[in-house]
Amino acid sequence: MSDAPHGVLVVDKPPGMTSHDVVSRVRRAFRTRAVGHAGTLDPMATGVLVVAIGEATKLVPWLTADDKSYDATLRLGTATDSLDADGAVTETASVPELTRDEIRDAANAFLGPHAQRAPAVSAIKVDGVRLHARARRGEVVEPPLRDVVLHEVAIRAYEARDVELSLRCGKGFYVRSFGRDLAARLGTLGHLTALRRTASGRFDLAASVGLDALDGADLLSLPDAATRLLPPAILTEGAAEAARCGRRIHGVEGDEVAALHQGKLVAVLRRDPNDPSVHRVVRGFAPV
Known part of the structure; x- marks a missing residue:
């Protein structure tokens, strides 16, 4: 296993590809099937797609949980069935006279936790079937409301309905x-004409590579990736061996940590809610 690649790669996804298309390209470039991504990007969208390879695929739940940052362009006055420029126009509406401050105030109304209805064309499953598959079959299904959170929003510009x-x-x-709901709050319709993910947690565009640079691209090591996601905890030899065997660990600080020994990632440990003096192994890692 030591000869196989293990680590995290930040890909700058181009437009017109699915996230799975990117995973397929990475599999070919690194000659391994053990590849996953952290957070789907729509085909139209570009930017940061965090890709995990080898043992790093075990970190995907933590990578996926990271906050995401985006730049987007919302065109007012036109709705599409997919809520972006890839979809068919379903309706048009007039756009009221708006100032940038009015748009900012409307956007700020969504800050914090709130309920959001996903697009009808999305990867969410209803009754075990993804909504985009139902949409392709012509089925009309109302997506469920889901609890989401918006941490920050800024209006960079407003010109010619964009x-x-x-x-x-x-x-x-x-x-x-969000684009649909913001447009509705402004008294009109809207859809996205551009969407670019600029960061996923501590992984941003500055660290990304294009698909044409996959061959020879350096991976962020498994320990470095884990400690970007979780605080580190250095284990003794005895504690490391216990963790590898799935036993409980004493003497660790923090609720959830990346446990390391001699520079290698051993496990993700989580404090036992029934006994705060010990930590349990949530995910173990091979010694690569």
Whole structure:
């Protein structure tokens, strides 16, 4: 296993590809099937797609939980069935006279936790079937409301019905739905014409590579990736061996930590809610 690649890669996804298309390209480049991504990007969207390879695929639940940051352009006055420019126009409406301050105030109304209805064309499953598959079959299904959080939003520009904005949101937030809902709050319709993810947690565009640079691309090591997600805890030899065997660990600080020994990631440990003096192994890692 030591010869196989293990680590995290930040890919700058181009438009017109699915996230799975990117995973397929990474699999070919690194000659391994053990590849996953952290947070789907729509085909139209570009930017940060965090890809986990080898043992790093075990970190995907933590990578996916990270906040995401985006730049987006919302075009007012036109709705599409997918809520973005890839969809068919379903309706048009007039756009009231708006100032940038009015748009900012409307956007700020969504700050914090709130319920959001996902797009009808999305990867969410209803009765075990993804909504985009139902949409392709012509089925009309109302997506469920989901609890999401918007941490920050800024209006960068407004000109000729196009609102340029930046935002930071939590897991499960659909920027396409936010565009629809913001347009409705402004008294009109809207859809996204551009969407670019600029960061996923501590992984941003500055550290990304294009698909044409996959061959020879350096991976962020498993320990470095884990300690970007969780505080580190250095284990003794005895504690490391106990963790590898799935036993409880004493003497560790923090509720959830990346446990290391001699520079290698051993496990993710979580404090036992029934006995705060010990930690349990949530996920173990091979000694790569």
